Amino acid sequence: MTGSLVSDESIRAARARITPHVVRTPMIESIGLSELLGAKVYCKAEMFQRTGSFKVRGAFNKALSLSESARHRGLITLSAGNHAMAVAHVGAHLGVPVTVCMPAGAVQFKVDAVRSMGATLELVDGNLVEHAMRRVEELGATLIHPFDHPAVIAGHASLGTEIIEDLPNVDTIIVPVGGGGLISGVAIGAKTLKPGVRIVGVEPDGADVVSQSRLAGQLVTQPRPKSLADGLTAPMTGQLLLDHIDALVDEVVVIAEESILPAWRELVSIGKFAGEPAAAAGIAAIRAGAVTLDPGETVCLVLSGGNADFAKLGE
Amino acid sequence: MTGSLVSDESIRAARARITPHVVRTPMIESIGLSELLGAKVYCKAEMFQRTGSFKVRGAFNKALSLSESARHRGLITLSAGNHAMAVAHVGAHLGVPVTVCMPAGAVQFKVDAVRSMGATLELVDGNLVEHAMRRVEELGATLIHPFDHPAVIAGHASLGTEIIEDLPNVDTIIVPVGGGGLISGVAIGAKTLKPGVRIVGVEPDGADVVSQSRLAGQLVTQPRPKSLADGLTAPMTGQLLLDHIDALVDEVVVIAEESILPAWRELVSIGKFAGEPAAAAGIAAIRAGAVTLDPGETVCLVLSGGNADFAKLGE
Numbered sequence: 293m294t295g296s297l298v299s300d301e302s303i304r305a306a307r308a309r310i311t312p313h314v315v316r317t318p319m320i321e322s323i324g325l326s327e328l329l330g331a332k333v334y335c336k337a338e339m340f341q342r343t344g345s346f347k348v349r350g351a352f353n354k355a356l357s358l359s360e361s362a363r364h365r366g367l368i369t370l371s372a373g374n375h376a377m378a379v380a381h382v383g384a385h386l387g388v389p390v391t392v393c394m395p396a397g398a399v400q401f402k403v404d405a406v407r408s409m410g411a412t413l414e415l416v417d418g419n420l421v422e423h424a425m426r427r428v429e430e431l432g433a434t435l436i437h438p439f440d441h442p443a444v445i446a447g448h449a450s451l452g453t454e455i456i457e458d459l460p461n462v463d464t465i466i467v468p469v470g471g472g473g474l475i476s477g478v479a480i481g482a483k484t485l486k487p488g489v490r491i492v493g494v495e496p497d498g499a500d501v502v503s504q505s506r507l508a509g510q511l512v513t514q515p516r517p518k519s520l521a522d523g524l525t526a527p528m529t530g531q532l533l534l535d536h537i538d539a540l541v542d543e544v545v546v547i548a549e550e551s552i553l554p555a556w557r558e559l560v561s562i563g564k565f566a567g568e569p570a571a572a573a574g575i576a577a578i579r580a581g582a583v584t585l586d587p588g589e590t591v592c593l594v595l596s597g598g599n600a601d602f603a604k605l606g607e
Numbered sequence: 608m609t610g611s612l613v614s615d616e617s618i619r620a621a622r623a624r625i626t627p628h629v630v631r632t633p634m635i636e637s638i639g640l641s642e643l644l645g646a647k648v649y650c651k652a653e654m655f656q657r658t659g660s661f662k663v664r665g666a667f668n669k670a671l672s673l674s675e676s677a678r679h680r681g682l683i684t685l686s687a688g689n690h691a692m693a694v695a696h697v698g699a700h701l702g703v704p705v706t707v708c709m710p711a712g713a714v715q716f717k718v719d720a721v722r723s724m725g726a727t728l729e730l731v732d733g734n735l736v737e738h739a740m741r742r743v744e745e746l747g748a749t750l751i752h753p754f755d756h757p758a759v760i761a762g763h764a765s766l767g768t769e770i771i772e773d774l775p776n777v778d779t780i781i782v783p784v785g786g787g788g789l790i791s792g793v794a795i796g797a798k799t800l801k802p803g804v805r806i807v808g809v810e811p812d813g814a815d816v817v818s819q820s821r822l823a824g825q826l827v828t829q830p831r832p833k834s835l836a837d838g839l840t841a842p843m844t845g846q847l848l849l850d851h852i853d854a855l856v857d858e859v860v861v862i863a864e865e866s867i868l869p870a871w872r873e874l875v876s877i878g879k880f881a882g883e884p885a886a887a888a889g890i891a892a893i894r895a896g897a898v899t900l901d902p903g904e905t906v907c908l909v910l911s912g913g914n915a916d917f918a919k920l921g922e
Contacts, residue, residue: 315636315638318633320633321630324659340636340637344639557917561881561915563881564655564659564882564913565881566875566880598879602872602876602917602920602921603920605917605918605920605921606917607921
């Protein structure tokens with residue numbers, strides 16, 4: 293592990309810090325997905341996490357790492373969805389003010405969820421990042437970045453740790469990739485305990501900023517990422533995340549947007565998991581042959597969350 | 608426990624018999640449903656069971672109770688859905704021939720599932736029960752009744768046993784009711800270990816043959832039961848089941864058909880469980896006030912299965 297990666301000590305400290313506040317989500321064997329995908333398939337079911345996604349792990353760690361006084365000056369974030377809900381929950385849970393900047397076009401039920409948790413909501417028509425940075429200055433609040441921060445990665449690492457503890461014989465862990473925070477955390481958490489485990493990331497071709505950046509050899513942005521897997525539509529990644537991915541992730545594959553809806557239906561109808569489309573990225577990758585599995589292989593699919601409009605399953 | 612109920616010894620024997628063949632499904636705390644319903648809500652998640660519902664528990668117990676020679680003469684059953692899939696699976700798993708009689712109007716994906724498991728499928732236009740009874744005679748096969756048999760109840764009792772083992776402080780267990788086999792098994796399995804636990808059954812008003820029979824003081828039939836919760840549309844119950852329910856179940860409540868779709872949506876979107884509409888019966892009952900809960904109460908919802916056309920969530 294190079295110096296730029298999150299340290300073992302940070303991972304241990306994060307876990308101790310967040311354990312009282314987050315759910316240890318179940319690892320569930322899926323008979324249906326095992327038959328469908330031709331391997332022993334287990335699912336780490338983060339839809340049962342607080343606010344319905346893994347995001348609270350990193351958000352709690354960052355918020356709890358702050359000094360009491362900094363925390364009480366308030367938290368601020370920018371996100372269209374799961375991270376917005378997570379930070380709103382963290383603020384409500386810890387009793388500190390939260391400002392959430394969401395794009396004007398964000399999904400209504402996620403906007404409603406953020407509002408119902410008592411956060412101050414700012415719907416932004418123009419440049420979301422610029423707006424949020426200006427508000428950080430004006431409010432003196434601490435930014436909880438959706439992914440690009442060592443405390444966020446260390447919080448998400450708890451998920452990787454739990455996977456190895458609950459499924460020590462896992463061969464391959466498949467992780468949906470948006471900005472890269474989840475896979476960075478899972479990879480470092482898992483490989484710290486089991487260096488030989490294979491970690492595979494999956495990006496939709498309409499929102500593949502991590503693969504694009506690695507290909508270009510520099511950080512690129514994708515101003516209008518678009519995918520049914522809205523949880524993966526990050527417009528940018530970060531150097532810290534690319535460092536983790538380069539060092540720890542065995543491969544990142546890109547899947548066709550058209551493969552996500554059928555995979556999502558399989559996740560729900562065959563897997564019996566009420567996951568969001570992003571959570572189906574691993575199924576799409578295996579079904580497309582982008583990730584190959586041996587029949588005896590033990591695979592963990594990270595089901596990142598379950599915040600979706602399930603009426604869209606029928607479209 | 609009176610003599611007409613399934614014995615402790617039968618319950619223990621059933622569990623030993625079926626354990627190698629069925630999944631010990633997870634008990635999952637639901638933060639979303641706890642907030643929605645105002646109690647500590649846990650879900651026994653039988654959608655992760657083999658064939659996607661609890662039905663294999665009873666079917667395996669009955670099939671494994673037979674002599675080798677009887678088993679190899681074959682199994683036969685009648686069912687529109689989950690039980691048909693369960694018996695087809697049991698036959699394929701044990702390597703014995705299975706005949707499944709399904710009504711001509713059965714849901715296509717359930718028909719396909721039965722066929723894909725290698726069972727001989729007989730789609731019946733007329734009287735399903737008469738047809739099946741005639742075929743029992745002709746084939747010399749053993750009938751695996753969907754619910755009205757002590758071995759089926761004893762198999763389902765494993766579910767009640769697991770609930771108490773995994774959630775010893777449970778106050779109330781809420782169970783969807785079709786023909787009454789599941790609730791009879793859950794009740795005897797749970798009350799054997801914890802006599803004080805409250806057991807509540809829930810029937811839709813379009814398929815309430817258990818409540819109708821109890822009201823009439825005799826077995827009544829309901830030729831055309833109808834509900835979105837198709838898993839609960841049994842046209843009859845049985846005396847053995849009513850004996851168990853009378854002795855062990857604290858109350859059976861009836862819910863309005865219109866309450867099932869919204870409850871199903873809540874089960875999926877808020878609970879994050881890909882359950883079938885029947886599995887949402889408990890939520891519907893609590894939301895309607897038909898079952899009342901104390902805020903500190905620990906409740907287990909039995910999520911009976913996950914075999915549904917999830918596209919209907921959007922209708």
